[in-house]
Amino acid sequence: MNIFLTGCTGLVGGELLVRLSKREDVKKIYCLIRAQSHQDAVARLHKVFDVHEDHYDAKKIIPVVGNLFDDHLTEQLVENKHLHDIHTVIHSAANTSFSRVNDTLVEKANVGGLEKVLLWAKTLPTLQTFLYIGTATICGKDIRDRIVQEVESPNTKVNHVVKYTYTKMRGEMLIHKHLPDEKVFIARPSIIMGDSRAIMPRSPVILWAMATINHLRLMPVNEFSKLDIVPMDYTAKAIIGLLFAKRKYHTYHISAGKASTTANQLAKTLSDYFDDLPPFKFVEKSMLKHIKLWTKNKLHEGDELYQYQDYLDYWEEVFEGKSNLRILFTGLDPYLEFMELGQVFDNSRLLEDLPEIGNSEPAHEYIAKSMHYVEKLDILEGAIDP
Numbered sequence: 049m050n051i052f053l054t055g056c057t058g059l060v061g062g063e064l065l066v067r068l069s070k071r072e073d074v075k076k077i078y079c080l081i082r083a084q085s086h087q088d089a090v091a092r093l094h095k096v097f098d099v100h101e102d103h104y105d106a107k108k109i110i111p112v113v114g115n116l117f118d119d120h121l122t123e124q125l126v127e128n129k130h131l132h133d134i135h136t137v138i139h140s141a142a143n144t145s146f147s148r149v150n151d152t153l154v155e156k157a158n159v160g161g162l163e164k165v166l167l168w169a170k171t172l173p174t175l176q177t178f179l180y181i182g183t184a185t186i187c188g189k190d191i192r193d194r195i196v197q198e199v200e201s202p203n204t205k206v207n208h209v210v211k212y213t214y215t216k217m218r219g220e221m222l223i224h225k226h227l228p229d230e231k232v233f234i235a236r237p238s239i240i241m242g243d244s245r246a247i248m249p250r251s252p253v254i255l256w257a258m259a260t261i262n263h264l265r266l267m268p269v270n271e272f273s274k275l276d277i278v279p280m281d282y283t284a285k286a287i288i289g290l291l292f293a294k295r296k297y298h299t300y301h302i303s304a305g306k307a308s309t310t311a312n313q314l315a316k317t318l319s320d321y322f323d324d325l326p327p328f329k330f331v332e333k334s335m336l337k338h339i340k341l342w343t344k345n346k347l348h349e350g351d352e353l354y355q356y357q358d359y360l361d362y363w364e365e366v367f368e369g370k371s372n373l374r375i376l377f378t379g380l381d382p383y384l385e386f387m388e389l390g391q392v393f394d395n396s397r398l399l400e401d402l403p404e405i406g407n408s409e410p411a412h413e414y415i416a417k418s419m420h421y422v423e424k425l426d427i428l429e430g431a432i433d434p
């Protein structure tokens with residue numbers, strides 16, 4: 049099998065690349081990669097393998113320098129003779145920013161960029177599978193506190209927490225527009241956080257939110273809302289397992305399902321390791337507004353937030369002033385909104401077609417192995433572009 053992979057320098061694409069490169073039934077992996085030159089692209093690929101000291105096979109892994117923003121990307125791929133016998137396209141590249149300032153770029157990458165890849169892929173006579181790394185969160189924010197099924201999305205009527213999930217929904221619709229069902233495989237991971245192996249997680253994204261919550265300790269979020277979180281290694285195993293399995297469906301949640309966790313359970317894991325920080329205190333989501341006003345010195349005297357004065361004093365001391373807290377809470381905002389939704393993504397399709405994978409380990413259990421990495425994260429740096 050020859051594969052064309054996008055997003056190989058990212059969290060998901062990187063893990064897929066390393067695992068696919070170890071398979072004997074995969075002959076070549078062509079990687080679309082942003083780079084100044086071929087040499088620079090090779091250097092970026094090396095970095096992907098260096099994270100966990102995996103072997104980089106230069107004969108098998110071939111960089112294709114390119115950018116989803118390039119107006120001529122489709123033509124560039126069509127004209128590349130090496131890409132004529134691709135059997136599987138894996139599209140993992142995306143702009144995953146939750147920040148509103150990036151909305152235009154997010155749409156350009158996730159909708160416009162995908163369409164350029166699709167317009168090329170549909171010309172391939174050898175194409176068997178177009179694997180799109182989607183997201184379960186395309187179901188939007190109107191569903192609360194229940195199990196979500198794959199068939200509920202895409203639904204253009206739903207509201208979204210961030211532009212990113214909206215563009216990922218549009219992406220799925222584009223795929224169905226351009227390709228017949230039998231060539232489509234959509235894997236929709238829920239929330240990928242860390243790794244269940246005792247190794248350095250490939251990316252700090254999402255772990256940043258957990259590290260921030262750990263430092264803040266006073267949290268305006270429902271501690272009992274279900275959180276569907278999966279580790280990177282499980283996600284990659286599930287996606288590759290399904291890629292090579294006989295699939296009955298074209299869309300699969302890659303999710304924790306019954307093994308979902310809660311903020312309360314994650315807090316216990318954090319408290320066990322960081323036992324010198326104040327105890328966790330969860331308050332109503334509506335308190336976020338009060339916190340934001342307090343960071344701007346605009347909270348009126350006698351406000352109910354002052355009953356947590358101990359935490360406010362602790363914040364001022366640890367975060368050296370209120371402006372850093374403003375940055376942190378702005379970055380955390382969409383995460384808090386996702387955390388309140390209580391969405392659990394049904395994983396029975398995955399378990400039916402890949403029974404050997406079983407449920408993932410609950411996040412509050414496996415993440416205990418990553419606490420020393422959580423400790424090292426620079427939460428202010430991460431808050432700038434969550």
Ligand SMILES: NC(=O)c1ccc[n+]([C@@H]2O[C@H](COP(=O)([O-])OP(=O)(O)OC[C@H]3O[C@@H](n4cnc5c(N)ncnc54)[C@H](OP(=O)(O)O)[C@@H]3O)[C@@H](O)[C@H]2O)c1
Pocket residue numbers: 054055056057058059060061080081082114115116117139140141142143144157161181182183184216236237238239240241251253254
């Ligand atoms: N992480 C999660 O929790 C999660 C959960 C559910 C679904 N997903 C889905 O999984 C997929 C991968 O996400 P991720 O977490 O791996 O994201 P990521 O770590 O941010 O990686 C994004 C990848 O896309 C590439 N990319 C971005 N813009 C590009 C452009 N203009 N041209 C070419 N390549 C570009 C990046 O390349 P550069 O290195 O050059 O920037 C990088 O390789 C996404 O489609 C996302 O929707 C992720």
